[in-house]
Amino acid sequence: MAADLSTTIYTLDGCDFSYRGTPCLSDITLSLKKGRMYGLIGPNGSGKTTLINLLTGSTHPTSGTILFKDRPIHTYTKPDLAKVLSFVPQTFSMDFDYTVSEVVMMGRHPYIGRFGSPCTRDYELIESALTILDIQHLKDRYVTRLSGGERQRVLVARALAQDTEVMVLDEATASLDVRHSIDIMKALRAKVIDAKLTAIAAIHDLDLAASFCDELIVMHQGGRIHSAGDVSELLTPKLLKNIFGVEATILHVPDETPHIHYRYNHV
Numbered sequence: 705m706a707a708d709l710s711t712t713i714y715t716l717d718g719c720d721f722s723y724r725g726t727p728c729l730s731d732i733t734l735s736l737k738k739g740r741m742y743g744l745i746g747p748n749g750s751g752k753t754t755l756i757n758l759l760t761g762s763t764h765p766t767s768g769t770i771l772f773k774d775r776p777i778h779t780y781t782k783p784d785l786a787k788v789l790s791f792v793p794q795t796f797s798m799d800f801d802y803t804v805s806e807v808v809m810m811g812r813h814p815y816i817g818r819f820g821s822p823c824t825r826d827y828e829l830i831e832s833a834l835t836i837l838d839i840q841h842l843k844d845r846y847v848t849r850l851s852g853g854e855r856q857r858v859l860v861a862r863a864l865a866q867d868t869e870v871m872v873l874d875e876a877t878a879s880l881d882v883r884h885s886i887d888i889m890k891a892l893r894a895k896v897i898d899a900k901l902t903a904i905a906a907i908h909d910l911d912l913a914a915s916f917c918d919e920l921i922v923m924h925q926g927g928r929i930h931s932a933g934d935v936s937e938l939l940t941p942k943l944l945k946n947i948f949g950v951e952a953t954i955l956h957v958p959d960e961t962p963h964i965h966y967r968y969n970h971v
């Protein structure tokens with residue numbers, strides 16, 4: 705049966721990437737569908753952030769092609785891309801002291817322009833993002849004076865306010881406490897279900913990935929994709945042993961997503 709191309713958001717075909725001649729990604733071939741949540745997992749240095757940079761169009765493959773919504777990603781202008789694709793980076797730096805509200809408002813810039821006037825809908829989206837990320841009380845604070853976790857929530861709020869059909873996140877929960885990590889994943893999951901968002905999240909917390917993602921993309925050393933597919937099929941003790949070198953059991957509790965039980969082998 706022919707594939708349903710109308711629901712394909714990304715098609716990566718044989719993508720390689722090198723940093724000044726040093727190979728980093730090799731032969732990345734992937735098809736990512738609309739309305740799915742993907743967890744991008746793999747050990748440190750396996751190429752997750754580099755792949756994320758290709759997916760956001762901020763860098764281009766050394767060879768191979770990336771189609772985004774059936775068009776080569778490099779043919780989109782930055783403003784056009786920003787209306788359909790939002791990005792939560794791992795870290796960020798700002799040249800000026802912006803308040804939390806101002807940073808979240810930046811999510812609306814693709815629609816209103818840097819010097820345009822926001823409309824009611826813009827304010828509604830900003831308020832909603834501030835509430836979902838539990839940062840209403842911080843809205844007049846300078847972002848540079850927030851904790852790492854608070855700042856990370858501001859970046860996710862900015863991406864949510866951007867209201868795009870695709871969101872790419874690079875370890876968006878890395879500095880968050882357990883409640884805020886779960887809240888962010890829940891908020892993404894709700895958008896995946898209700899608004900057919902496609903979310904691709906590089907994530908180290910495998911339990912969170914297993915609980916909230918539909919599919920995993922597993923990277924391994926050498927910048928290759930080891931495997932990709934449904935969480936329930938992919939997440940096995942053998943995979944965790946092969947990719948991360950850890951001993952673990954996958955617990956299947958009725959009506960719950962799988963849980964990973966690591967065996968630490970304390971002496």
Ligand SMILES: Nc1ncnc2c1ncn2[C@@H]1O[C@H](COP(=O)(O)OP(=O)(O)OP(=O)(O)O)[C@@H](O)[C@H]1O
Nearest residue numbers: 723724726728746747748749750751752753754755
């Ligand atoms: N700007 C750069 N110049 C040269 N090499 C780089 C650069 N950025 C990353 N690398 C190298 O590319 C490889 C992949 O790095 P990348 O950051 O994509 O991995 P990652 O899977 O996101 O790692 P982590 O889990 O530690 O965040 C690593 O070997 C890294 O040292």
